[in-house]
Amino acid sequence: MRARYKPWAADLIESHPEIIIPDPENFRGRWHEVFGNDHPLHIEAGTGKGRFIIGMAKANPEVNYIGIELFDSVIVTALERVLEEPAGVPNLRLLRVNAKDLGEYFQQGEVDRLYLNFSDPWPKTRHAKRRLTHESFLKLYETVLPSEGEIHFKTDNRGLFEYSLTSISEYGMLLKDVSLDLHANEPEWNIMTEYEEKFLKKGQPIYRLEAQFQS
Ligand code: SAM
Numbered sequence: 770m771r772a773r774y775k776p777w778a779a780d781l782i783e784s785h786p787e788i789i790i791p792d793p794e795n796f797r798g799r800w801h802e803v804f805g806n807d808h809p810l811h812i813e814a815g816t817g818k819g820r821f822i823i824g825m826a827k828a829n830p831e832v833n834y835i836g837i838e839l840f841d842s843v844i845v846t847a848l849e850r851v852l853e854e855p856a857g858v859p860n861l862r863l864l865r866v867n868a869k870d871l872g873e874y875f876q877q878g879e880v881d882r883l884y885l886n887f888s889d890p891w892p893k894t895r896h897a898k899r900r901l902t903h904e905s906f907l908k909l910y911e912t913v914l915p916s917e918g919e920i921h922f923k924t925d926n927r928g929l930f931e932y933s934l935t936s937i938s939e940y941g942m943l944l945k946d947v948s949l950d951l952h953a954n955e956p957e958w959n960i961m962t963e964y965e966e967k968f969l970k971k972g973q974p975i976y977r978l979e980a981q982f983q984s
Contacts, residue, residue, distance in 0.1 A: 772818075778845035782865060788851055789844065789863045798876040804833045804860060809881035812837060814868035814901060815888050817963055819847025822884075823854075824960035826861035834861045837868050868901065875913040883910050885922045887964035890929040902933035907940045916984035923951065923977045925968035930976040937980045946979040 782789045790796065790803070801807050809832050813822045816836030826834040838844040844865050851858050864874065871880075888901040897903060902922065910920060920937075924930050937944065951959065952975055965975055 772840070772842040772846070775842045775845060778841040781845055782841060782848060785848055785852070788861075789848055789865055793864050793866060793874040797874055798879060800833070800835070800875070800879060803862065806833070808833045808860070810835065810879060811882040811884065812871075812875075812880050813884040813886060814871070815839075815885065816847060816863070817843055817887075819844070819850050819863070821886055821960050821962040821965075822861060822863075823847065823850055823858055825884075826858045827854075828958075828960065830860055832860065835864060836861070837864045837866060837871075839865075839867055841865060869906070869909070871909055872912050877912055878915040878918075880913045880918070881915065882918065883914060883920045885920060886962045887924055887926075887968075888922075888929065890924070890926040892928055897932070900929065900932065900936075902929070902936050904936055904940060907936065907942070911982050914982060917981055919945070919979055919981045921977075921979050923962070923965060923975055925964065925973050925975055927976065930978075934978065937978070942980040942982055944978060944980050946977070948975075948977045950974040951977045 783791070796803055800810055811825070811832055812835045814837050816822050816838045819836055822834050822836035836847060838847065844863055847863055851861065866874065885901050891897065891899045898905060922933060952969055969975060
């Protein structure tokens with residue numbers, strides 16, 4: 770997701786260090802101090818404009834959430850949405866960082882669940898290493914999740930979904946749930962992302978899986 774260049778985004782981000790944490794490496798192993806409780810921590814890599822992670826945080830106040838996004842111009846919309854919430858979203862923080870560096874921000878077992886939603890598909894074979902379900906990313910996720918931690922993944926992209934099923938299986942993870950059309954019978958707990966709504970309106974099926982690392 771690339772948004773139009775927003776020259777003011779960096780200033781707004783900088784003026785809200787209580788929401789977009791500017792120095793996340795300093796909280797590695799100490800995120801419970803940031804939230805002021807010992808609730809489980811769920812993160813989303815590639816959070817975009819934040820609709821999913823804000824919705825999840827509001828629906829599940831007993832879980833802490835961190836949304837991770839690469840671009841100022843995109844994450845600034847998530848920040849604006851949090852600021853519009855009359856009571857704020859106390860169990861949510863945002864990081865403007867690259868998911869490939871997750872290990873610098875979280876220690877082993879500190880993240881209880883990882884969400885990937887509508888990750889960039891990188892369809893060319895020579896770009897496969899950039900897919901967030903590539904073996905190298907699974908290896909990385911395993912270093913921040915507990916021994917039987919889970920990844921929950923949604924996408925509209927059939928090619929990426931097929932690739933991910935193979936990558937996850939070859940890694941030795943347990944597939945706990947697979948749906949080839951999430952909205953044929955939408956679970957009441959489903960929170961839509963921006964992309965999910967867009968592709969659903971076009972009549973495209975949404976694919977979803979839950980996978981668990983095996984100790
Ligand atoms: N999850 C949102 C949704 O479903 O509406 C956004 C989907 S968008 C296709 C993918 C997002 O992931 C983009 O905003 C992109 O900037 C972000 N992204 C891609 N690679 C990333 C990485 N390595 N680290 C953090 N964010 C990343």
